[in-house]
Amino acid sequence: MEQKKIEKQLSLPLKNAIQMSFRNMRVRFGRAIIITMSILLGIAFLMSVLTGNAFTMSLIHKGPEEIKVLLMADILEVKTRQVWLVSLSLLVCTVGIVNAMLMSVTERSREIGTMKCLGALDKFIVELFLLESLAHGIVGSIAGCLIGILTMTVVYLIQYGGLIIKIFPLGVILKYMLLSILLGTFLAVIGALYPAYVSSKMEPAEAIRREV
Amino acid sequence: MPKEAIVRTIGVKKSFMLGKVPLHVLKGIDLEILKGEYISIMGPSGSGKTTLFNMIGGLDKPSEGKVYIDEVDIAQLDAYELAWLRCRKIGYIFQTFNLIPVMSALENVMLPMIFGGLSTDDAREKAKALLETVGLGHRVNHKPFELSGGQQQRVAIARALANDPAIILADEPTGNLDLKTGKEIINLLREMNKEKGVSIITATHDLKMLDVSDRVIWIRDGMIERVEDRENITIKVGEVEGEEAG
Ligand SMILES: Nc1ncnc2c1ncn2[C@@H]1O[C@H](COP(=O)(O)OP(=O)(O)O)[C@@H](O)[C@H]1O
Ligand SMILES: [Mg+2]
Numbered sequence: 512m513e514q515k516k517i518e519k520q521l522s523l524p525l526k527n528a529i530q531m532s533f534r535n536m537r538v539r540f541g542r543a544i545i546i547t548m549s550i551l552l553g554i555a556f557l558m559s560v561l562t563g564n565a566f567t568m569s570l571i572h573k574g575p576e577e578i579k580v581l582l583m584a585d586i587l588e589v590k591t592r593q594v595w596l597v598s599l600s601l602l603v604c605t606v607g608i609v610n611a612m613l614m615s616v617t618e619r620s621r622e623i624g625t626m627k628c629l630g631a632l633d634k635f636i637v638e639l640f641l642l643e644s645l646a647h648g649i650v651g652s653i654a655g656c657l658i659g660i661l662t663m664t665v666v667y668l669i670q671y672g673g674l675i676i677k678i679f680p681l682g683v684i685l686k687y688m689l690l691s692i693l694l695g696t697f698l699a700v701i702g703a704l705y706p707a708y709v710s711s712k713m714e715p716a717e718a719i720r721r722e723v
Numbered sequence: 724m725p726k727e728a729i730v731r732t733i734g735v736k737k738s739f740m741l742g743k744v745p746l747h748v749l750k751g752i753d754l755e756i757l758k759g760e761y762i763s764i765m766g767p768s769g770s771g772k773t774t775l776f777n778m779i780g781g782l783d784k785p786s787e788g789k790v791y792i793d794e795v796d797i798a799q800l801d802a803y804e805l806a807w808l809r810c811r812k813i814g815y816i817f818q819t820f821n822l823i824p825v826m827s828a829l830e831n832v833m834l835p836m837i838f839g840g841l842s843t844d845d846a847r848e849k850a851k852a853l854l855e856t857v858g859l860g861h862r863v864n865h866k867p868f869e870l871s872g873g874q875q876q877r878v879a880i881a882r883a884l885a886n887d888p889a890i891i892l893a894d895e896p897t898g899n900l901d902l903k904t905g906k907e908i909i910n911l912l913r914e915m916n917k918e919k920g921v922s923i924i925t926a927t928h929d930l931k932m933l934d935v936s937d938r939v940i941w942i943r944d945g946m947i948e949r950v951e952d953r954e955n956i957t958i959k960v961g962e963v964e965g966e967e968a969g
Contacts, residue, residue, distance in 0.1 A: 633802065
């Protein structure tokens with residue numbers, strides 16, 4: 512009898528996972544766009560609310576007297592509305608992104624099971640989905656932020672005119688933008704990684720059998 | 724010298740929990756399959772063929788009993804060894820083909836070799852040769868959805884052969900194919916069995932398989948009903964086919 516009948520499967524370098532996830536996004540380009548769009552929408556909504564708040568605060572602090580007085584008159588109402596809108600948009604954004612990612616991965620359960628039959632390690636499968644969701648998350652969040660900021664700037668420009676450019680709260684908006692990109696990417700990765708991890712931990716028979 | 728057993732199962736049972744009620748699908752399967760054999764596991768739908776296929780292939784764990792592949796108890800293997808076994812020792816063929824939809828025929832066949840650590844260039848060369856062997860040399864760059872069912876199953880056969888496995892497990896490989904295409908696939912499997920000496924285990928209720936099998940294992944309700952060798956089968960074929968036609 513031979514000495515060593517069973518060996519250990521080698522881990523593939525990250526390069527392979529990068530190649531494969533890239534190819535997957537290229538071939539399923541329409542799919543990738545739709546997933547990215549759901550992230551974009553969630554983040555654009557959140558970012559427009561945050562940008563609107565930043566403008567209002569900036570107007571209160573740096574705007575001309577008459578606008579200040581106008582805004583201060585119902586400052587309490589403005590502040591509650593802001594909190595409420597931010598919470599709502601956070602919720603919409605979270606549900607939208609996590610849902611899109613969950614769906615996109617669970618429908619690939621059979622593919623995950625098949626890859627395990629062909630000798631893929633769980634780690635490799637998780638890497639694959641981590642890379643894809645990272646790409647979707649970063650691209651979707653950045654685009655969403657830009658669209659949110661742009662929309663709100665146009666809205667405020669129409670309402671207050673060139674004054675908005677003078678009091679443009681660049682620092683605050685950049686800070687919100689960074690936070691939104693982090694949040695969008697985080698949600699995309701969590702939403703994809705959780706189902707990918709679950710499927711990769713399943714026995715291949717079960718992953719293949721699971722119809723979604 | 725007696726031939727070595729490539730697969731051995733001892734008292735394999737499998738039950739699934741349906742809510743609180745256990746469903747006993749396999750009720751104690753003892754099997755011995757020799758190197759180079761062509762085995763058909765026959766049985767009506769729902770008799771437990773796929774479940775047995777999953778046990779033998781290390782794709783699911785038995786509730787009780789042991790499965791030995793090449794004399795190794797697969798329950799003892801860690802995740803890395805199991806992945807190696809699935810990659811190198813066993814090739815899988817499914818009724819639904821299960822090709823990776825975004826990959827071309829060539830890339831699908833390359834995949835197990837990439838997982839096995841082969842360089843991309845070597846994998847590409849070997850995958851091309853394998854696709855030639857199964858008669859698809861001219862369709863290497865087509866995606867699964869651009870291929871017919873029979874062609875997809877040929878890709879799956881090439882993929883199963885990628886790492887020169889000792890065993891090919893095929894679960895109803897002709898189940899989604901028409902009569903003629905099914906026959907071609909069966910003959911292709913038989914050819915590979917003869918040429919490469921790979922053991923073939925098919926779960927099927929396709930009576931065309933009887934012709935090419937060295938042994939037929941009939942299962943019913945999760946138990947082995949009877950095992951027949953080649954000599955007995957040839958007598959029976961006419962009978963069973965007559966039955967089916969009638
Ligand atoms: N994962 C599972 N969960 C619950 N029941 C299952 C599962 N897999 C198989 N079964 C049941 O086990 C029985 C045998 O199934 P299967 O092995 O697929 O039969 P065959 O392949 O011979 O048609 C069927 O009644 C099926 O519903
Ligand atoms: Mg079946």
